[in-house]
Amino acid sequence: MIADEALIEKAAGLLQACRSAGVMLATAESCTGGLIAGYLTEIAGSSDVVERGFVTYSNAAKQELLGVPAALIAAHGAVSAPVARAMAEGAIRASHAGIAVSVTGVAGPGGGSAQKPVGLVHFGCASSKGLTLHRERRFGELGRHAIRLASVAEAFDLVEEMLRLT
Template sequence: MTPEHELSTRAEGLLERMRAAGLTVATAESCTGGLVAAFLTEIAGSSDVFERGFVTYSNEAKAELLGVPAKLIASHGAVSEPVARAMAEGAIRNSPADLSVAVTGIAGPGGGSAGKPVGLVHFGAARRSGAVLHVEKRFGDIGRRQVRLASVAVAFDLLEALAS
């Protein structure tokens, strides 16, 4: 089974669980460029669960669309725990969704540094009730596509955790 097929199967199951629980979701994505949203909306009937997606690739988009404070980005960098959390909270604040997941990272091949290497991805996930989760992954320099696909899998893990 290809990684794409596995993620499509997971998306279908996730949507079914969220539908059964009466939950809706919004995504806030940077390095994945809408890939989490794409896998979810690839499934027919996803519109009763998937509410909206924010693709906030630039720092300005993070600030304008999600309300991430520019000062937070300046002090911690876009690829950081505080920014991932703020993105997830911003997706909840700027939508009627019950749950959100946010992804910000360095997919490569360039853009990494000693402190923030290629393959570093921060995830945030929020529930309207106030729970906010964070996960940091260091996938390594495994290739841009692989970092992005691995990030979708982690985003699904977080949504599953929040939905249960």
């Protein structure tokens, strides 16, 4: 992994915020393929905050590891708000974390469509207290690497929002 120093700094700040709140964190990643967890665990001492990470790149993994219903994926597609929410909620159920963040999207360069273009990414963030947030971002065709890095930053922002709300 080629590290982005700004993301490492952002990860360190997020870990401290979670630590201060006494919250463990889980990740459920599709298009980022573990980058969110990778940036978090780049920081020494992250094991007191990072509870676990799920890389659920395939639909089967989303179903088997996170309990995302096959019917939900069939109805909305893997890259959708309902699936992002279900991924985050599933990560809460399948972990001991207080907050879970999820990401599913089209990083490109192929795989996009008129309805779901390259750069479309859905984020979910669930709390063990029952709150679930969602964000949709359309990063455009920045290139696969840039879309994935932008997704990591957005996921960190969403966790920070959840910390403020809970």
